[in-house]
Amino acid sequence: MNIEITDLTRRFGRTTAVSGIDLQADPGVFGLLGPNGAGKTSLLRMMATAIPPTSGRLRLLDRDPGRYGPRQEIRRRLGYLPQNLGYYPGFTVAEFVEYFALLKEVPARGVRAAVAAAVERVQLGDRAAARLRTLSGGMLRRVGIAQAIVNEPELLLLDEPTAGLDPEQRVAFRGLLRDIGRRTTVVVSTHLVEDVAAACSEVVVMDQGKVVFRGTPAELEARGQAHGVGDAPLERGYSAVLSGSRS
Amino acid sequence: MIAPQGLRAWQPSDSARRWRVPAAARLTRLELRHNAMPLLLPLAIAIFGVFTYSKTLGMPPLWNVRAANTQSGLVADFVTPVAGAAAWMGSREARRRVTDLLETVARPRFARLLASWAATSSWAVAGCLLCLAAVYWATSLRASWGGPLWWPAAVAVASMPAFAALGFGAGVLVPSRFTAPVAAIAAFFVVALSTELIAGSQSYWQVSPIVSAAWDVGPDPGVATFYPYLPDLSIAQLMFLAGLTVAVVAAATGLPRASGPRRLRVVAAAAATAGLLTAGAAVGLTGTGTLDAHGMIAIPALHDAADDRPLQFTPVCSRTAIPVCLNPAYAADLQAAASALGPVLSEITGLPGAPVRVIQSATTYRQGPGNEVSISLAGPVVSGTPAVYRLLMPDQLGGPQLSPGQLRDALRAGTDPSVIASVVGDGPGASAAQRAVAAALLLAAREPYRALATGTASGVRAPGTPVPGSVPSRRRRVAAAGAGLIPAPVLQAALRFRALPASVRRAWLVRNLGALRAGRIVLARLP
Numbered sequence: 183m184n185i186e187i188t189d190l191t192r193r194f195g196r197t198t199a200v201s202g203i204d205l206q207a208d209p210g211v212f213g214l215l216g217p218n219g220a221g222k223t224s225l226l227r228m229m230a231t232a233i234p235p236t237s238g239r240l241r242l243l244d245r246d247p248g249r250y251g252p253r254q255e256i257r258r259r260l261g262y263l264p265q266n267l268g269y270y271p272g273f274t275v276a277e278f279v280e281y282f283a284l285l286k287e288v289p290a291r292g293v294r295a296a297v298a299a300a301v302e303r304v305q306l307g308d309r310a311a312a313r314l315r316t317l318s319g320g321m322l323r324r325v326g327i328a329q330a331i332v333n334e335p336e337l338l339l340l341d342e343p344t345a346g347l348d349p350e351q352r353v354a355f356r357g358l359l360r361d362i363g364r365r366t367t368v369v370v371s372t373h374l375v376e377d378v379a380a381a382c383s384e385v386v387v388m389d390q391g392k393v394v395f396r397g398t399p400a401e402l403e404a405r406g407q408a409h410g411v412g413d414a415p416l417e418r419g420y421s422a423v424l425s426g427s428r429s
Numbered sequence: 430m431i432a433p434q435g436l437r438a439w440q441p442s443d444s445a446r447r448w449r450v451p452a453a454a455r456l457t458r459l460e461l462r463h464n465a466m467p468l469l470l471p472l473a474i475a476i477f478g479v480f481t482y483s484k485t486l487g488m489p490p491l492w493n494v495r496a497a498n499t500q501s502g503l504v505a506d507f508v509t510p511v512a513g514a515a516a517w518m519g520s521r522e523a524r525r526r527v528t529d530l531l532e533t534v535a536r537p538r539f540a541r542l543l544a545s546w547a548a549t550s551s552w553a554v555a556g557c558l559l560c561l562a563a564v565y566w567a568t569s570l571r572a573s574w575g576g577p578l579w580w581p582a583a584v585a586v587a588s589m590p591a592f593a594a595l596g597f598g599a600g601v602l603v604p605s606r607f608t609a610p611v612a613a614i615a616a617f618f619v620v621a622l623s624t625e626l627i628a629g630s631q632s633y634w635q636v637s638p639i640v641s642a643a644w645d646v647g648p649d650p651g652v653a654t655f656y657p658y659l660p661d662l663s664i665a666q667l668m669f670l671a672g673l674t675v676a677v678v679a680a681a682t683g684l685p686r687a688s689g690p691r692r693l694r695v696v697a698a699a700a701a702t703a704g705l706l707t708a709g710a711a712v713g714l715t716g717t718g719t720l721d722a723h724g725m726i727a728i729p730a731l732h733d734a735a736d737d738r739p740l741q742f743t744p745v746c747s748r749t750a751i752p753v754c755l756n757p758a759y760a761a762d763l764q765a766a767a768s769a770l771g772p773v774l775s776e777i778t779g780l781p782g783a784p785v786r787v788i789q790s791a792t793t794y795r796q797g798p799g800n801e802v803s804i805s806l807a808g809p810v811v812s813g814t815p816a817v818y819r820l821l822m823p824d825q826l827g828g829p830q831l832s833p834g835q836l837r838d839a840l841r842a843g844t845d846p847s848v849i850a851s852v853v854g855d856g857p858g859a860s861a862a863q864r865a866v867a868a869a870l871l872l873a874a875r876e877p878y879r880a881l882a883t884g885t886a887s888g889v890r891a892p893g894t895p896v897p898g899s900v901p902s903r904r905r906r907v908a909a910a911g912a913g914l915i916p917a918p919v920l921q922a923a924l925r926f927r928a929l930p931a932s933v934r935r936a937w938l939v940r941n942l943g944a945l946r947a948g949r950i951v952l953a954r955l956p
Contacts (some may be wrong), residue, residue: 227529230533231533232529232532232533250691251689257533257534257535260533262530262531262533264530266526266529267530268525268526268527268529269525269527270463270521270525270527272463273459277459279460280455280459281459282530282534284456285456285531285535285536286457286534286536286795287536288454288537290455291494292450293452293455309652327682332559396640
């Protein structure tokens with residue numbers, strides 16, 4: 183199991199962002215849906231080892247991230263794209279990805295090849311020498327994806343990865359996700375149900391810090407058959423699940 | 430999603446494939462390439478060029494003077510840009526909101542921060558070395574003796590990582606866009622104001638790297654010319670800077686919980702403690718320093734007695750009747766000195782008791798109350814048999830640098846009367862005849878003093894008084910010469926004696942100099 187979560191809770195002061203979640207995942211692409219404030223980003227940050235859980239059990243890649251040694255092992259095998267990607271404007275695309283390859287302890291002799299491959303996979307090969315300050319928002323998002331996949335992660339966590347991408351890039355990105363998901367556990371937090379429909383093998387819907395649905399996209403669509411809110415079948419399913427959980 | 434045309438557009442170079450650079454070196458190289466310090470280096474170098482370089486090159490081409498001035502100048506000129514750039518780099522992760530992403534990477538925070546600080550320091554050190562090389566190269570072209578002093582250079586260079594550490598630490602601990610300017614300004618004032626608290630040579634504040642010599646003496650030509658440069662203060666400063674650097678870097682990068690494993694944080698805590706202890710020990714050692722007789726700070730625990738032995742050198746001498754010999758470091762002044770002293774030396778050549786040589790000698794320094802230092806000739810003015818006149822060049826007593834013309838005037842005003850006095854016996858308690866003969870010989874030697882003949886009947890200003898054996902204060906020493914008045918009878922006798930043909934004057938002196946020195950000749954007996 184690449185992700186094993188049992189009764190996981192995270193509080194920020196009096197606010198409970200994630201409340202007693204149970205989740206397991208093997209290789210595949212998992213869509214994480216939910217309204218704003220549902221706790222998606224907090225869950226992703228815990229899985230990314232950026233913050234520790236307040237309580238509960240979290241195992242990633244069969245290791246305990248609460249201990250330093252195993253946490254480092256997880257981090258070497260982890261890719262993470264935060265919701266708001268910070269970057270150094272003076273770095274070039276290749277340098278920024280190389281910087282993260284080095285920080286992720288990619289073996290020195292493989293760094294250049296890994297950087298080249300990651301940059302190519304997000305279709306920025308021709309902009310590899312461009313400084314980040316010259317790139318558009320969509321390109322920066324792709325740079326963020328490149329740094330996340332440069333170490334060929336076994337666990338890839340993407341928070342709103344398609345925000346800012348144009349339709350063509352979004353389609354290409356979904357293809358990339360499907361490709362990576364064959365041997366890697368990919369968790370994608372998104373508001374865009376099209377991404378989930380096109381790329382995810384499984385979908386998790388969160389609301390108010392809890393998991394309110396887990397199943398395939400088809401199962402989520404089925405939930406919405408008798409529900410009138412939403413333009414697409416998956417949107418109707420999503421709305422139906424949220425309405426059901428709140429009632 | 431793979432784009433073959435892009436793959437062709439960016440490929441690792443052959444050299445990169447051939448050389449497998451360790452990851453840490455690659456990280457540092459990236460930091461070197463994207464560091465704020467190179468952007469500020471031109472400013473630092475320009476400040477150095479305008480203030481320190483031009484001032485230093487205006488100083489005598491003596492290694493000790495220029496090295497000491499360069500140390501202080503480099504520290505003052507670089508502290509602001511280095512601390513500012515380092516603070517900017519230290520606050521980068523938080524300013525750029527990369528912290529969340531960087532929390533999830535495998536390499537410890539300590540390693541990446543260390544790389545960033547090391548890159549900033551490396552640029553600062555490179556700039557510092559460039560400036561240092563410029564001054565030393567220019568000095569090597571003009572210095573006639575000696576070689577570069579490396580201790581002041583080492584202190585200046587070691588200051589760069591320390592300033593970078595302080596700025597970087599501020600940036601890491603208080604990450605804001607305002608941290609850099611505040612750190613830059615604060616660093617400047619801390620360094621500049623650190624000297625205000627120095628009182629006497631036993632001040633702890635002399636550990637500040639801007640202090641390049643005993644603070645009361647400063648870059649003085651009389652220091653480290655006749656005796657070796659004492660590295661005691663420099664060693665204490667290096668200890669302080671190294672300790673400070675280690676403590677701040679370890680505390681800023683290794684102590685926070687996110688820095689790395691517990692073991693690393695324990696090591697960082699130990700390093701920070703060791704650094705603080707080292708810096709504290711250096712401050713304590715500096716407080717035990719005293720101004721030694723050669724104008725440098727001696728710290729007993731760091732002192733090497735071998736440094737108290739005078740330097741061996743072959744003096745450069747003029748071809749005058751009585752040779753004027755200077756330390757080879759002063760070779761450029763020999764012509765001015767010989768031309769200033771030559772006429773007077775001609776007057777006394779061959780007289781009984783006249784010196785056979787004038788040789789430049791070392792000064793001795795004595796700490797007075799507060800920041801007062803007295804500088805004087807070490808030992809008697811005339812010594813040995815046959816007699817040797819021991820000369821002090823004017824700039825050995827501090828003060829502004831003199832042009833060759835000013836140097837000649839200063840020697841004529843101060844040294845000529847002293848040389849005459851050493852032969853005739855003029856000075857405090859001298860008889861009227863001795864004073865008249867001394868004045869006559871000075872008048873004979875020097876055209877400008879013919880103006881004395883127009884003095885008032887009651888008295889005129891003497892051509893000069895001998896250089897005193899001791900100059901009471903550095904601030905007062907320049908006013909040493911020429912305050913006495915010659916009574917009219919003495920002046921008339923002097924003018925009469927001076928009017929004699931040189932051979933007659935000399936013959937009388939050869940016969941009567943012993944009696945004159947003994948005070949047995951009265952004014953009326955002067956021819």
